[in-house]
Amino acid sequence: AYLLLMDGMVEAVPDNERLLIAAAQGYATFASAFVEDQDKAYANALYKRAKDYALRALEQRDFKDPVSRPFEEFEAGLKELDRKDVPYIFWTAMCWGSWIRLNMGSMEALAELPRVELLMKRVLDLDEGFYYGGPHLFMGVWYASRPKMAGGDLNIARQHFLKAIELGEGKFLMANIYYADHYAKRAFDKALYISILEKVLDTPADLVPELTLLNTVAHNRANEMLEQVDEYF
Numbered sequence: 432a433y434l435l436l437m438d439g440m441v442e443a444v445p446d447n448e449r450l451l452i453a454a455a456q457g458y459a460t461f462a463s464a465f466v467e468d469q470d471k472a473y474a475n476a477l478y479k480r481a482k483d484y485a486l487r488a489l490e491q492r493d494f495k496d497p498v499s500r501p502f503e504e505f506e507a508g509l510k511e512l513d514r515k516d517v518p519y520i521f522w523t524a525m526c527w528g529s530w531i532r533l534n535m536g537s538m539e540a541l542a543e544l545p546r547v548e549l550l551m552k553r554v555l556d557l558d559e560g561f562y563y564g565g566p567h568l569f570m571g572v573w574y575a576s577r578p579k580m581a582g583g584d585l586n587i588a589r590q591h592f593l594k595a596i597e598l599g600e601g602k603f604l605m606a607n608i609y610y611a612d613h614y615a616k617r618a619f620d621k622a623l624y625i626s627i628l629e630k631v632l633d634t635p636a637d638l639v640p641e642l643t644l645l646n647t648v649a650h651n652r653a654n655e656m657l658e659q660v661d662e663y664f
Contacts, residue, residue, distance in 0.1 A: 433457060448491035502545065520557075585618055611628055
């Protein structure tokens with residue numbers, strides 16, 4: 432219902448950058464927290480809507496044609512964006528990257544990967560602690576989920592995950608879930624995997640009011656992942 436409301440507000444005021452980025456964040460968060468594990472096709476549609484909204488918001492920040500402009504101009508244009516643009520850069524990278532992750536079989540989608548990486552690296556330069564260390568969390572998943580031949584590196588991924596958890600002061604429990612799922616599992620470190628998930632369950636979900644819903648999701652996932660330990664290891 433909230434997402435439908437956001438759609439209606441964007442339709443009424445289509446050039447409002449704050450509405451666009453809020454809608455993008457809402458769609459991406461809903462897809463990640465509640466849909467992706469059960470229905471990849473539906474999650475893909477949600478991420479596409481999130482990506483489209485985020486790209487429109489970024490264009491309202493005078494960053495024109497982010498998908499089609501020449502790569503050199505894209506890179507140069509990013510350097511003109513500053514700290515006040517961080518929410519728009521961050522959520523564009525998150526939404527765009529999530530959509531690409533579910534379309535890895537598409538050469539068109541893969542060709543856009545370097546742009547997403549540049550976006551998030553710009554956020555790292557401007558405000559690495561944004562959204563509870565979100566840029567580092569993104570890069571952790573980025574490096575952990577790619578094969579070595581495509582630039583993947585578990586050691587670099589681990590450093591980003593740990594930095595995200597440090598910057599978020601352990602309050603954003605989904606960071607721990609991603610650390611366990613994308614690093615500990617891939618590193619075949621059962622002890623670390625279990626300890627991360629137990630720490631999630633030992634941390635109150637309502638530690639930060641605005642994160643209560645997502646932290647409750649993290650608790651549920653931690654329980655499910657612990658029940659499936661023997662399947663992974």
